[in-house]
Amino acid sequence: MELRHLRYALALAEHAHFGRAAAALGIRQPPLSQQIKALETELGVQLFDRTGHGVRPTAAGEAFLARARQVLDHLDLAVRDAADAGRGETGSLAIGFLGTALAAVLPEVLTAFRTRRPQVRLELRELPSTRQIEALLDGSLDAGVVCGPPPRPPGGG
Incomplete structure (x- = not known):
């Protein structure tokens, strides 16, 4: 059929x-x-x-x-x-952040994002910079917010 x-x-x-x-x-x-x-x-x-x-x-x-x-x-x-x-209007987005970003830039960025993409589920994870890099590399995070230059991942990569 x-x-x-x-x-x-x-x-x-x-x-x-x-x-x-x-x-x-x-x-x-x-x-x-x-x-x-x-x-x-x-x-x-x-x-x-x-x-x-x-x-x-x-x-x-x-x-x-x-x-x-x-x-x-x-x-x-x-x-x-x-x-x-496909247009990024639904789904989920995993974001790592440092605690200092929560007070500094993250609220404004998240408010703007929520206005543009209200159906995207945000998953926020407070992580140190090195762990954010690891999570970005292994695909368990989509984005990370770190302060200063990003640290080198473990193993020197």
């Missing part, structure tokens, strides 16, 4: 007519009819009652369409979530 089958079935239910549903989908009516029939064959149930005036969902069709709507709604959310995360 493909996502287009879900979209086709939902369009058919919405328009209650093969021709109108096909036009709304931007395809021809024969391929739509064939795809709906293939979907019904795959599921082993008839999804639509066909009448001289159009179509309407059967009980099996109603059950299928309810879940199909949920699947497509969740897919839309997944696409939106991925786009938001």
Whole structure:
């Protein structure tokens, strides 16, 4: 089963007519009819009652369409979530800081960040500079706030 089958079935239910549903989908009516029939064959149930005036969902069709709507709604959310995360609008950001930064610059920076990216979860960790460098190198921190030049990581790297 493909996502287009879900979209086709939902369009058919919405328009209650093969021709109108096909036009709304931007395809021809024969391929739509064939795809709906293939979907019904795959599921082993008839999804639509066909009448001289159009179509309407059967009980099996109603059950299928309810879940199909949920699947497509969740897919839309997944696409939106991925786009938001790709733009840095969601997700999490782990920041290490020295205690002195908390009083000096961090509150202003965090307030500005929160204004621009309210859905990003911030994880703040008070760490000495050397531990921040280690955490940045091992990927457990995304950013660090240190005073003065950053210390050399252990091992001279």
